Amino acid sequence: MSKNLKIGLFGFGVVGQGLLDIIQSQSLNLEIVKIAIKDPKKKRSLDHHLFTTNHDEILENDEINTIVELINDADAAYRIVTRALKSGKNVVSANKKMIAEHLTELVELQEKHGSSLLYEGAVCGSIPIIRNLEEYYDNELLHAVSGIFNGSSNFILSKIFNEGLDYDVALKQAQDLGFAETNPILDVGGYDPKYKLAIATAHAYGLFINPDKILNIGIQNLSVHDIRFAREKNYKIKLIPTARKVSTKQVVTYVLPKLVTTDDFLYNVENEYNGVTVQAAFADKQFFFGKGAGGHPTGAAVLSDIAALRYDYKYEYKKYHQKTEVTHTGNVLLEVYLRYTDEDLIKILNFDDISERHSSHSFKYVIGTVKLESLIANRELLLDEGVFIAYTGRQIYKEEKVVSATFAEAVS
Numbered sequence: 228m229s230k231n232l233k234i235g236l237f238g239f240g241v242v243g244q245g246l247l248d249i250i251q252s253q254s255l256n257l258e259i260v261k262i263a264i265k266d267p268k269k270k271r272s273l274d275h276h277l278f279t280t281n282h283d284e285i286l287e288n289d290e291i292n293t294i295v296e297l298i299n300d301a302d303a304a305y306r307i308v309t310r311a312l313k314s315g316k317n318v319v320s321a322n323k324k325m326i327a328e329h330l331t332e333l334v335e336l337q338e339k340h341g342s343s344l345l346y347e348g349a350v351c352g353s354i355p356i357i358r359n360l361e362e363y364y365d366n367e368l369l370h371a372v373s374g375i376f377n378g379s380s381n382f383i384l385s386k387i388f389n390e391g392l393d394y395d396v397a398l399k400q401a402q403d404l405g406f407a408e409t410n411p412i413l414d415v416g417g418y419d420p421k422y423k424l425a426i427a428t429a430h431a432y433g434l435f436i437n438p439d440k441i442l443n444i445g446i447q448n449l450s451v452h453d454i455r456f457a458r459e460k461n462y463k464i465k466l467i468p469t470a471r472k473v474s475t476k477q478v479v480t481y482v483l484p485k486l487v488t489t490d491d492f493l494y495n496v497e498n499e500y501n502g503v504t505v506q507a508a509f510a511d512k513q514f515f516f517g518k519g520a521g522g523h524p525t526g527a528a529v530l531s532d533i534a535a536l537r538y539d540y541k542y543e544y545k546k547y548h549q550k551t552e553v554t555h556t557g558n559v560l561l562e563v564y565l566r567y568t569d570e571d572l573i574k575i576l577n578f579d580d581i582s583e584r585h586s587s588h589s590f591k592y593v594i595g596t597v598k599l600e601s602l603i604a605n606r607e608l609l610l611d612e613g614v615f616i617a618y619t620g621r622q623i624y625k626e627e628k629v630v631s632a633t634f635a636e637a638v639s
């Protein structure tokens with residue numbers, strides 16, 4: 228039987244308002260009882276009696292059975308969501324940072340208190356990737372999940388590559404359109420896609436990774452040299468999170484800019500659109516495409532989760548509970564393009580081999596293979612203004628003894 232949902236909404240910004248627009252345009256069996264906001268002085272599109280700054284008014288209201296958390300503060304979101312789950316209320320959240328950082332505890336709370344936490348809107352906006360990874364794909368057969376997981380950085384890169392806009396102008400547009408996080412370094416620095424990757428990896432492989440352990444390098448140091456280099460070779464630069472099995476028991480994860488070739492599905496994913504490529508044995512490549520940011524696309528995913536709660540849907544975290552002994556490794560060689568100024572960086576990174584070198588007065592780069600572990604260890608140096616790194620798409624796993632022929636093909 229479908230439940231009558233009485234909703235307590237936290238946050239009435241881009242996504243909260245987007246959700247309300249959708250709810251108002253449909254006749255749905257649900258009611259928003261109260262909305263928590265931060266600033267009581269802001270003008271609102273609804274009667275002011277509906278709003279509160281007192282979280283207890285929602286969390287201690289027994290009439291409310293569903294919490295929808297859409298605020299821009301991960302710490303406050305953690306407090307709201309954990310309190311709600313402990314009191315047996317079901318929760319929908321779009322806060323990827325909060326979810327990625329506390330996933331183990333959030334799963335335990337759901338199990339202990341019989342509540343459900345759904346978060347499709349937290350990963351790639353409107354694309355239904357979490358339920359697909361959770362329900363459809365078998366861990367054993369899933370080779371890789373990667374794609375464009377951040378609308379803002381993709382919007383910026385599209386504007387730079389297709390319209391010749393300056394980086395700062397494009398970023399300002401992404402902010403004005405409501406795509407960017409409150410602190411946009413989360414987007415352009417690759418943190419937001421890293422949180423999304425951590426969540427996707429949990430549902431893909433049952434592997435819960437502390438996001439601090441995932442390398443993220445963003446697009447903030449992109450220069451005219453990198454843009455010209457990519458254009459001359461017919462590449463586009465995209466910010467790509469990747470989770471890939473390199474053996475039956477090991478998964479690598481990283482977020483790096485990538486030189487994307489014209490034959491890649493992701494080449495034509497532009498603006499705030501996201502794309503997720505899933506590579507599975509036998510099914511081969513599959514591609515999900517849709518808007519990854521914005522009030523209505525994200526509101527649509529949030530509403531889908533709310534609707535699923537009507538029928539008591541829960542993520543079962545089956546792959547996590549099966550204890551498949553899949554582990555996280557950095558023991559892989561990645562082929563990268565690296566623009567740099569200081570020759571010492573090349574020595575420090577300890578390239579396995581260098582296939583191309585260019586050096587002129589204002590532009591030096593190498594293309595070569597380097598250990599992911601070395602990139603992780605030297606991340607601070609890679610964030611230097613004079614450095615830009617992009618993955619070419621070639622990855623080599625070195626421990627031949629555990630690499631089967633099938634995997635060697637899958638990872639090449």
Ligand SMILES: NC(=O)C1=CN([C@@H]2O[C@H](COP(=O)(O)OP(=O)(O)OC[C@H]3O[C@@H](n4cnc5c(N)ncnc54)[C@H](OP(=O)(O)O)[C@@H]3O)[C@@H](O)[C@H]2O)C=CC1
Nearest residue numbers: 238239240241242264265266297298299303321322520521
């Ligand atoms: N924007 C997007 O395209 C997407 C965003 N998300 C995620 O959704 C969430 C919301 O994002 P977005 O709507 O863009 O954010 P906004 O900045 O547009 O809105 C944030 C809302 O949260 C409220 N708020 C902040 N702190 C508190 C608090 N302590 N208690 C109650 N309310 C609070 C603000 O109140 P006030 O109105 O008073 O300022 C505001 O209404 C974030 O986690 C974001 O990462 C996910 C996918 C896409």
Ligand SMILES: N[C@@H](CC=O)C(=O)O
Nearest residue numbers: 377378379406407408
């Ligand atoms: N800031 C995020 C919003 C959606 O998750 C993005 O740009 O993708």
